[in-house]
Amino acid sequence: MRAARPNDRHRTLQPKENPQNDPYRTDQGNASHQKDGESVPKRLSQFVVPIGIVMIILMMVVPLPAFLLDTLIAANITLALVIVLVSMYVKRPLEFSSFPSLLLIATLFRLALNISATRLVLTDGFAGAVIDAFGHFVVGGSLIVGLVIFLILFIVQFMVVTKGAERVAEVGARFTLDAMPGKQMAIDADLNAGLIDEATARKRRTEITSEASFYGAMDGASKFVKGDAIAAIIITLVNLIGGFAIGMLQRGMSPADSIATYSLLSVGDGLVSQIPALLLSVATGLIVTRSANDGDMGTTVSKQLSQNRRALQIGGGAALALCLIPGLPKLPFLLVGAAVLIIAQRLPKPVSEEDAQAAAEAQAEPPPPDPTETLLSEMRVDPLELALAPDLVDLVDASGGDLLERVRALRRKVALELGIVMPPVRTRDDLELPLSTYAVRISGVEVGRGQAPPGTVLAIGDGLEFLPGRAGVEPVFGLAGKWVPAELRHQADLTGATVVDRASVIITHLAEIVRIHASRLLGREDVRALTEIVKRTHPVVVEELTPSALSLGQVQRVLQTMLDEGVPIRDLVRIFESLSLQAKQSTDPDSLVEAARASLGPAIASRYAHEGTLTAITLDPRLEQQLLESLRPTDSGLQLLIDTARAESMLADLTRITELGEERGASPVLVCSPQLRNALRKLVLMALPRLPVLSYSEIAGSTLRIETIGVVNGAYPVAA
Known part of the structure; x- marks a missing residue:
């Protein structure tokens, strides 16, 4: 099996053109003029809907002349037709997010027209030319034909379109709400993996919330369409009975004349209202049955119907x-x-899968390498390697896996967080690994291993006993979970568990390993490249530092030590300036590190602060003086030469105070003098690797509020 490398699937992304930033545009100077010119229509548009709703309410009370009723009926039919066309041309339902409210307004408008038409039919025996035309010309002047057509339209709207749209809207709202937690977790996983930035994550969260609100509103709006269909037939029946009674009792008409006059008008009124109601029902069905795609409905349907010759x-x-x-x-x-x-x-002749695959392989297959180059390539030890079991190769498959894209995004995230350029990750399959296993290696040495069974997702939480799957552990935080089948993801979401896909588990694990072993990934060539970058903008700083004051090897050692202590090295200019000054006095590695840390003091202290407060643990002054006197130089730097009982007593006090602070929700740090910090950190690292050790000079320049939660006195334990 051929090794899968990141470069095998390299793709260059071209930046999108932004016409707003085009320096050759000539309309930017008229921006203020256009804004002033558009302000009046914008202000007027704010009052159109409120005024329209007020007018609709007045229509239900105030009689309308026949000509105005004809105009409003024509506007009603046109509005319904426009809504149908807009629902066909939108690419996503959220592009027509005002549809539920617009549907309610259109329904009220149509009911107001029904009331106005009923008033004219029963009082004047004439409700305008439009209704008269529908009652005589469209149905041929036959009451039976009109009633049959009206009932057919009612059945089509109510039993077929409206009922189907109502069911689809209800199911869509239910599944959208059920899928919200999983979508939120997917966004958080992409954000943590570095695939997206905070602005994109915020936008996607807003889209998810808007989608849930839209489908919830559509579920309720579909009830308006259903009620409107029922109201239409009731109003028509009332008009038939009321018109027949008025014609005979008030106007003295014969039964035949009364039916001929009022019944045809009532049927015409019903048809006039039923046609736009049917159009809006169709628009509702089109909106709730749309799936996400890149084109409008006409383009998508034409393309999909014509794809199979x-x-x-x-x-x-x-x-x-x-x-x-x-x-x-x-x-x-x-x-x-x-x-x-x-x-x-x-239509174009379809290309068979074999021909397409052969053409793709012929285009992507590189020329055979020289045997010497092949041996040299196999001899080289990759600085960072991700080995996958054979059944996990689908994660890097171009047809469905996005692991390589996430690895490339992780490089950018690490660069912005730590200030180093993560070396390219060689991703390959390893037949020696157990199935469903991956391993991370640095310079050929395995530093991490985990599980990612195919076809599953990792559910972390409680209440997963009823779901099938096998137990698993989140590799970074050690949280217990279960690998459940991917098709049961929504069921796991409903239990309140955090669901993470396989690629996110691997990327999160890889990111944590890179942070822990960042110093091992910072090579001499990497330091030279970083120095060249600083030299482009601050040449004097680099010229004073290297090679006159310090060699690249000495600079590399300082940067590696800072990375080991969890300090980012993004601010290289400030670090190089402090190293240049310190190198004139001493090139001792410990003093160089302390000088570099002091220059970044406020930034280092702020990393451990919470809401402007730094929770600190200090040393008793007498103990600190004793520790300073016990410092002795060694080949690996200054060391504390104290007896075992004193060291155990100090570490016991530190552990107790640290646990008390963590129980209060704080993240305490140990603060001491700069001369003592490095040696004390080496001692604390053995018992409390999570406890940062800062110096007084690092917190002196910060504006943080210092809250001391304990003092370590290091008293000898009392003998029993």
């Missing part, structure tokens, strides 16, 4: 075959079948 050929041939059935008209089927065959013939 053979299906069109079979369909056209079947239409031509129907011409052979006796009794069927041949010309319609002949025209339709010929048109479908012509369309199928004009």
